[in-house]
Amino acid sequence: MTRFDLLRPARVPLAAAVALQTLAGLLTLLPLLALVAFTDAWIAGDPTPGTGVVVAAVAGPLGAALASAAATWLTHRADADLTWQLQRRLAAAVRRAPVPAVTGLGAARIKKVVHDDTAALHYLVAHTLLDATALVVTPVAGLIALTLIDVRLAVCALLPLGLGVWWYVRAMRGSGTNFAAYAGAQQRINTAIVDYVRGLPTAKIYGSPGGARTRYDGAVHTFHDFFRAWSRSTSAVTTASWLVVTPGVTAVLLAVVGGFGLALDRVSPAAFVAGVLLGPAISAPVAVAGPRLQAVRTGLSALASLADFLDQRRLTWGDTTPQAGGRVHVENVTYHYSDDRPVLHRVSFGLPERGLVALVGSSGSGKSTLASLLARFDDPASGRILLVGTDLRDLREAALYERIAYVFQDTDLRRATIRDNLTGGRPLDDGRVVEAARKAAVHDDILALPHGYDSVLGDDTDLSGGQRQRICLARALLREPALLVLDETLSALDPTTRTTLLATLHDQARHRAVLLITHQLHLVRDADRILVLDHGRLADDGTHPELLDRCTAYRTLAGAGPGTGVREGTTL
Numbered sequence: 340m341t342r343f344d345l346l347r348p349a350r351v352p353l354a355a356a357v358a359l360q361t362l363a364g365l366l367t368l369l370p371l372l373a374l375v376a377f378t379d380a381w382i383a384g385d386p387t388p389g390t391g392v393v394v395a396a397v398a399g400p401l402g403a404a405l406a407s408a409a410a411t412w413l414t415h416r417a418d419a420d421l422t423w424q425l426q427r428r429l430a431a432a433v434r435r436a437p438v439p440a441v442t443g444l445g446a447a448r449i450k451k452v453v454h455d456d457t458a459a460l461h462y463l464v465a466h467t468l469l470d471a472t473a474l475v476v477t478p479v480a481g482l483i484a485l486t487l488i489d490v491r492l493a494v495c496a497l498l499p500l501g502l503g504v505w506w507y508v509r510a511m512r513g514s515g516t517n518f519a520a521y522a523g524a525q526q527r528i529n530t531a532i533v534d535y536v537r538g539l540p541t542a543k544i545y546g547s548p549g550g551a552r553t554r555y556d557g558a559v560h561t562f563h564d565f566f567r568a569w570s571r572s573t574s575a576v577t578t579a580s581w582l583v584v585t586p587g588v589t590a591v592l593l594a595v596v597g598g599f600g601l602a603l604d605r606v607s608p609a610a611f612v613a614g615v616l617l618g619p620a621i622s623a624p625v626a627v628a629g630p631r632l633q634a635v636r637t638g639l640s641a642l643a644s645l646a647d648f649l650d651q652r653r654l655t656w657g658d659t660t661p662q663a664g665g666r667v668h669v670e671n672v673t674y675h676y677s678d679d680r681p682v683l684h685r686v687s688f689g690l691p692e693r694g695l696v697a698l699v700g701s702s703g704s705g706k707s708t709l710a711s712l713l714a715r716f717d718d719p720a721s722g723r724i725l726l727v728g729t730d731l732r733d734l735r736e737a738a739l740y741e742r743i744a745y746v747f748q749d750t751d752l753r754r755a756t757i758r759d760n761l762t763g764g765r766p767l768d769d770g771r772v773v774e775a776a777r778k779a780a781v782h783d784d785i786l787a788l789p790h791g792y793d794s795v796l797g798d799d800t801d802l803s804g805g806q807r808q809r810i811c812l813a814r815a816l817l818r819e820p821a822l823l824v825l826d827e828t829l830s831a832l833d834p835t836t837r838t839t840l841l842a843t844l845h846d847q848a849r850h851r852a853v854l855l856i857t858h859q860l861h862l863v864r865d866a867d868r869i870l871v872l873d874h875g876r877l878a879d880d881g882t883h884p885e886l887l888d889r890c891t892a893y894r895t896l897a898g899a900g901p902g903t904g905v906r907e908g909t910t911l
């Protein structure tokens with residue numbers, strides 16, 4: 340997708356707006372030309388302005404104002420529609436993109452694209468396009484008119500313009516690199532402030548030597564130094580380029596040159612008037628070109644950034660609804676994040692219809708990554724994952740999330756009532772909701788909140804990490820999935836609650852498959868099967884006693900180490 344493809348939906352209203360603004364630019368010159376014609380007639384001895392002159396003098400400004408207003412209305416409407424479409428497309432792109440790709444971008448970059456770039460686009464579409472049209476049409480038409488009246492004065496009117504443009508081009512030399520550096524420096528400030536705010540609690544306690552605060556200060560200083568140096572090197576020339584094209588300078592120049600011509604009888608009075616009136620009209624719009632050009636550049640780079648964002652890889656879904664059940668097969672799955680460092684290597688296993696299966700491994704062995712692939716947050720680099728025989732890529736999206744429910748380490752709850760968080764807005768009866776909350780050992784915690792199940796998270800109350808995880812577990816239980824995937828869900832709990840939840844999971848495992856990811860082996864000793872992940876490879880698959888007997892990685896994980904003779908019954 341090229342950046343201009345993004346403007347395609349708005350091309351008809353924008354073309355109409357440019358046409359109207361062109362008309363407005365031409366009509367602006369009408370009263371000036373009428374004055375020139377009147378001067379001509381007056382010198383020829385007819386001091387009464389003709390009807391044509393009066394009509395032109397009145398209709399010109401009026402028509403210009405109307406055409407310009409209509410053009411502005413069109414561009415604003417086009418912009419509102421375009422922004423609406425873009426923000427929907429951005430939301431869809433975020434939703435369709437692999438999750439690690441989006442989270443890897445960081446909040447600052449996403450905010451820049453969704454807010455800053457669409458705002459810059461607003462300026463480009465709603466304002467800058469019309470400004471640029473006016474900037475071109477009025478000077479060009481004025482120049483043509485003056486050329487037809489007196490070519491020498493037209494050349495004279497071009498002198499300040501030429502000088503101004505030459506100075507401006509000198510000032511802007513290397514600006515491509517500078518604008519890129521400017522945007523990069525601002526982006527670094529955005530990223531640093533987001534990191535700084537996020538790390539505030541840690542920074543308060545431990546300070547942040549070399550941390551986010553230092554990075555923020557560094558980013559601000561770099562931006563300040565860069566911007567001052569850039570301004571210093573260009574301000575004298577840009578000011579000169581702006582001054583020389585101001586209407587006053589051009590008017591004085593043409594009055595002096597035209598006055599000499601008039602005195603020497605080389606220039607007609609009408610041409611003199613035309614020079615003094617049209618000269619400034621040729622150069623004046625150019626005086627405001629600098630900031631406008633900068634806005635155009637900003638708008639174009641926003642377009643490029645938006646196109647880039649919308650072009651990112653997306654996960655597409657099929658339309659297959661597999662047969663009932665939640666039987667999952669992972670076949671030869673290999674995966675790496677964007678840094679290409681392999682995280683999973685040819686992992687294969689199957690999950691049964693029912694039973695508690697544990698996935699264990701040391702920190703960083705790839706457990707959460709595997710869980711995220713089961714949720715199809717991304718696709719394997721090679722290999723495949725099947726749900727009841729269907730590759731996840733061919734599934735209907737809803738079919739996957741109806742069959743499999745997940746509780747991840749980063750608990751995600753909305754700013755909504757506890758009830759809505761549990762039901763996802765579905766009309767479930769209270770009995771079911773309470774039952775799920777009881778099973779997740781969070782019912783009593785909810786009743787203790789100011790408004791019980793109607794407490795609004797973030798407004799009425801907030802929850803501890805463990806409470807949040809149990810709410811997420813209750814939410815998952817309410818889905819009655821065929822497979823329940825739990826990533827370290829029991830890790831932030833007190834022993835009593837953990838025991839209750841373990842009992843719940845064993846009970847759940849009688850009806851469905853439960854995949855419990857953990858590195859706390861004492862939680863999974865009674866699991867029906869245990870998968871051992873070691874540095875991204877499936878080291879073994881068996882029961883606790885079997886693994887203690889034969890799997891070195893499992894024994895190492897148990898803290899027993901190879902060859903220590905640990906057997907079933909050993910406390911881990």
Ligand SMILES: Nc1ncnc2c1ncn2[C@@H]1O[C@H](COP(=O)(O)OP(=O)(O)OP(=O)(O)O)[C@@H](O)[C@H]1O
Nearest residue numbers: 439676682700701702703704705706707708709858
């Ligand atoms: N978004 C990411 N981008 C790049 N690398 C990542 C990302 N997430 C995880 N990794 C890397 O992938 C590897 C596996 O991480 P993963 O979180 O899957 O391990 P884990 O076994 O779940 O660890 P833990 O028990 O500590 O949660 C690690 O080396 C980690 O640095």
